[in-house]
Amino acid sequence: xxxxxxxxxxxxxxxxxxxxxxxxxxxxxxxxxxxxxxxxxxxxxxxxxxxxxxxxxxxxxxxxxxxxxxxxxxxxxxxxxxxxxxxxxxxxxxxxxxxxxxxxxxxxxxxxxxxxxxxxxxxxxxxxxxxxxxxxxxxxxxxxxxxxxxxxxxxxxxxxxxxxxxxxxxxxxxxxxxxxxxxxxxxxxxxxxxxxxxxxxxxxxxxxxxxxxxxxxxxxxxxxxxxxxxxxxxxxxxxxxxxxxxxxxxxxxxxxxxxxxxxxxxxxxxxxxxxxxxxxxxxxxxxxxxxxxxxxxxxxxxxxxxxxxxxxxxxxxxxxxxxxxxxxxxxxxxxxxxxxxxxxxxxxxxxxxxxxxxxxxxxxxxxxxxxxxxxxxxxxxxxxxxxxxxxxxxxxxxxxxxxxxxxxxxx
Ligand code: AMP
Numbered sequence: 334x335x336x337x338x339x340x341x342x343x344x345x346x347x348x349x350x351x352x353x354x355x356x357x358x359x360x361x362x363x364x365x366x367x368x369x370x371x372x373x374x375x376x377x378x379x380x381x382x383x384x385x386x387x388x389x390x391x392x393x394x395x396x397x398x399x400x401x402x403x404x405x406x407x408x409x410x411x412x413x414x415x416x417x418x419x420x421x422x423x424x425x426x427x428x429x430x431x432x433x434x435x436x437x438x439x440x441x442x443x444x445x446x447x448x449x450x451x452x453x454x455x456x457x458x459x460x461x462x463x464x465x466x467x468x469x470x471x472x473x474x475x476x477x478x479x480x481x482x483x484x485x486x487x488x489x490x491x492x493x494x495x496x497x498x499x500x501x502x503x504x505x506x507x508x509x510x511x512x513x514x515x516x517x518x519x520x521x522x523x524x525x526x527x528x529x530x531x532x533x534x535x536x537x538x539x540x541x542x543x544x545x546x547x548x549x550x551x552x553x554x555x556x557x558x559x560x561x562x563x564x565x566x567x568x569x570x571x572x573x574x575x576x577x578x579x580x581x582x583x584x585x586x587x588x589x590x591x592x593x594x595x596x597x598x599x600x601x602x603x604x605x606x607x608x609x610x611x612x613x614x615x616x617x618x619x620x621x622x623x624x625x626x627x628x629x630x631x632x633x634x635x636x637x638x639x640x641x642x643x644x645x646x647x648x649x650x651x652x653x654x655x656x657x658x659x660x661x662x663x664x665x666x667x668x669x670x671x672x673x674x675x676x677x678x679x680x681x682x683x684x685x686x687x688x689x690x691x692x693x694x695x696x697x698x699x700x701x702x703x704x705x706x707x708x709x710x711x712x713x714x715x716x717x718x719x720x721x722x723x724x725x726x727x728x729x730x731x732x733x734x735x736x737x738x739x740x741x742x743x744x
Pocket of ligand 1: 416446448453454455456457458459460614615616617639640641642643644
């Protein structure tokens, strides 16, 4: 055991193609969200436990079972972040930004949840996330969703992803709906799972996304929120749908989308795929108008989503290609000149390497092994003539190129 250390359960290394897939997802999201006017933030990987315990809702799975919480050496209770939103709201308040609204934020980084690991589900996983803080307009909801859809489209996976949309209404709608659900589930409580029975009093809406097969049968006939929406809540939802149509974002309404956390109201949505088996959610989000106030700030209406990078990376059809640079190969006493050339190429933005040792054959073998697209071969005669031999490693063609033209030629 001691000489065969493995990654901790539920964690995985990102190397080679895995890392390129991940990076491609994050780079794409960063680029697309910037075109929508989002600025990148980085918040800490761990926070005071209260940041999450207070806000995610005490009945949520994340808080009940999945948080990595511990006491640090000073006796403070610390939690590795299980999601971005609570930390972002905390940061908005701590940095005095509640006077500079709206804020449009993009984030990317690792998350930690004590989940049962399986394909597409890890204990350390990665999310990209956007939040609009300080807008109560349905246009903000639609724009946030449109940006997510645009990222999914840019990744080439839109054909495998469906956007499911719902409204959770305002507080008045939710209260009326809650009562209706309690009535319905109480009538059928004999058939409810233990978990759902526990939720019946505290958070009956969570029963709607129970995975228990018995619960799901009951849920199929449970009332939907639509008849309980106030006029204002129905109007808000109309607005979101209308703007989504204007943005050309396809969606499917699903009244069972409630999201796992307590802080959502009005818009709730998920991006679902049919390609990852049981782990079918690639992301989700919604509106959370009360969260900043719970962090001790003013009332700041907000909307956002998080997408799972690991799952998006699995969905990419074509992994991004390995980078192909050039290999500089000195022959004879030309190493000093070769080093000068390799540095010139690097400063010109070209990926250039020189093997640390070996004869011509060994160095050419190395060039092939690193997948170089070209070798720049430098012999003593070449230096005398002010040229290098550039060999295209795909076609095998070789020609002399003036040293001053190398960078332009190889770019
Ligand atoms: P959630 O905040 O739970 O809706 O998570 C948002 C997205 O993060 C999900 O749709 C997944 O794509 C991803 N995600 C959540 N938990 C995990 C996990 N344990 N492993 C991998 N990805 C996850």
